[in-house]
Amino acid sequence: MTGERALPDFDELARRATDVLQRYIRVNTTNPPGNEELAADFLAGLLAEAGVESTKLVSAPGRANLYATLPAGGGAKPLVLLNHTDVVPAEAEHWEVDPFAGVIKDGFIWGRGALDMKGMGVLELVVFLAVKESGARLKRPLRFLAVADEEAGSEYGVEWLDKHHPELMDDSAFVINEGGYGAETYLGAERPLFGVSMAEKSPLWLRIRTTGRPGHGSAPHDDNCLDRIVRAMHRIQHWERPLRLTPPVLESLRAAHAEGYLSVDPDAASPEEIVERHRQLRTVMTNTISATGLRSGVKHNVIPASAEATIDCRLVPGYEHDEFISEVRRVIDDPRVEVETVFGSESPSGPPDTDLHQAMREVCAAVMPEAAFLPRVSAGFTDSRTFRRRGIPAYGFVPMLLSQNEMGGQHGNNERVSLKNLRLGVEVLYRVVHKVCVA
Numbered sequence: 001m002t003g004e005r006a007l008p009d010f011d012e013l014a015r016r017a018t019d020v021l022q023r024y025i026r027v028n029t030t031n032p033p034g035n036e037e038l039a040a041d042f043l044a045g046l047l048a049e050a051g052v053e054s055t056k057l058v059s060a061p062g063r064a065n066l067y068a069t070l071p072a073g074g075g076a077k078p079l080v081l082l083n084h085t086d087v088v089p090a091e092a093e094h095w096e097v098d099p100f101a102g103v104i105k106d107g108f109i110w111g112r113g114a115l116d117m118k119g120m121g122v123l124e125l126v127v128f129l130a131v132k133e134s135g136a137r138l139k140r141p142l143r144f145l146a147v148a149d150e151e152a153g154s155e156y157g158v159e160w161l162d163k164h165h166p167e168l169m170d171d172s173a174f175v176i177n178e179g180g181y182g183a184e185t186y187l188g189a190e191r192p193l194f195g196v197s198m199a200e201k202s203p204l205w206l207r208i209r210t211t212g213r214p215g216h217g218s219a220p221h222d223d224n225c226l227d228r229i230v231r232a233m234h235r236i237q238h239w240e241r242p243l244r245l246t247p248p249v250l251e252s253l254r255a256a257h258a259e260g261y262l263s264v265d266p267d268a269a270s271p272e273e274i275v276e277r278h279r280q281l282r283t284v285m286t287n288t289i290s291a292t293g294l295r296s297g298v299k300h301n302v303i304p305a306s307a308e309a310t311i312d313c314r315l316v317p318g319y320e321h322d323e324f325i326s327e328v329r330r331v332i333d334d335p336r337v338e339v340e341t342v343f344g345s346e347s348p349s350g351p352p353d354t355d356l357h358q359a360m361r362e363v364c365a366a367v368m369p370e371a372a373f374l375p376r377v378s379a380g381f382t383d384s385r386t387f388r389r390r391g392i393p394a395y396g397f398v399p400m401l402l403s404q405n406e407m408g409g410q411h412g413n414n415e416r417v418s419l420k421n422l423r424l425g426v427e428v429l430y431r432v433v434h435k436v437c438v439a
Contacts, residue, residue, distance in 0.1 A: 179396020
């Protein structure tokens with residue numbers, strides 16, 4: 001039976017998700033060092049309690065990935081519910097609560113990972129188990145996949161799976177992952193939206209280094225490596241990079257204009273005119289650079305022998321990494337300054353013409369008709385890129401309507417998710433999975 005009578009009690013599922021998320025936040029998987037095997041064992045225990053066998057794949061001591069699959073007949077490939085188990089560090093002294101206590105306060109669950117992304121991971125787990133408990137016959141398998149190390153580039157997570165277990169990657173029809181958050185308002189319009197991330201900027205982390213002649217601080221000279229790295233960083237920081245209206249961004253802006261969020265027609269306006277009206281769109285229309293590290297020196301009165309800086313670059317969809325590195329070298333304009341890649345990964349765009357994409361659109365319209373359903377381009381990168389490189393449609397789809405305060409908690413202080421959003425998210429996600437997987 002696939003009608004409304006077959007659907008579960010969503011209030012009960014939300015209560016279950018609340019309980020699991022509180023406990024999950026208390027499993028400290030701060031990366032570095034990660035310790036994601038703790039999360040894998042926690043999730044495996046919950047699956048085992050429900051009678052579901054899971055497989056743990058250890059990528060390094062203390063680092064592990066986990067998957068479980070609900071089978072189906074007919075030879076179809078699975079819908080993958082993808083999530084990562086690591087979280088970024090939290091500066092507890094700046095939080096209102098203990099970031100690893102999973103406290104419920106003012107209608108929110110507080111804690112590192114509540115949004116990024118243990119909250120969505122719990123929604124995926126609860127939906128996965130609810131489908132299993134329903135006893136429904138599946139036309140498409142459903143897979144729960146929890147991976148390590150996303151916050152540090154995925155060397156021990158999906159990138160490791162891509163190298164060591166490519167069969168697990170290729171055995172996927174579609175992927176639902178983080179990245180496409182909904183919002184209470186957008187671009188100043190007081191109308192909610194569900195977002196689906198079709199593309200994302202690609203990460204390129206660079207190290208800039210140089211050497212020079214060391215010496216006594218009382219005897220300045222012209223071969224000071226720290227002076228050289230400061231000059232290089234000054235040139236980078238004052239580099240005016242052009243706005244670029246790439247096809248995925250243009251498509252998302254067309255949709256936003258059609259739904260009344262964007263006040264200018266992106267087909268008639270220049271990128272500069274769009275950003276002048278909606279400054280927050282700049283990040284998805286230009287290659288951005290953030291300085292993230294500067295290291296040099298051994299003592300206050302010693303001119304150092306080496307210096308280096310790190311920059312976090314995020315490139316618009318489709319921009320070649322080698323081309324950007326050549327531009328960085330040209331801007332620095334100093335042959336004694338080396339530029340090397342620490343981490344880089346390119347991400348193709350996802351297609352809009354799949355059964356999963358259509359199911360997401362239909363469910364969102366049914367659950368909340370007043371909300372728009374918009375394609376988005378994520379300014380951050382996610383594990384979706386690894387699947388997209390293999391030609392597998394992967395969508396960022398977190399069916400919650402977040403406020404600005406909630407969004408600001410990701411990688412920041414006082415990260416939290418509302419109980420109301422957990423309730424909304426578990427219903428929308430279940431209905432989407434039901435449409436795609438249940439016969």
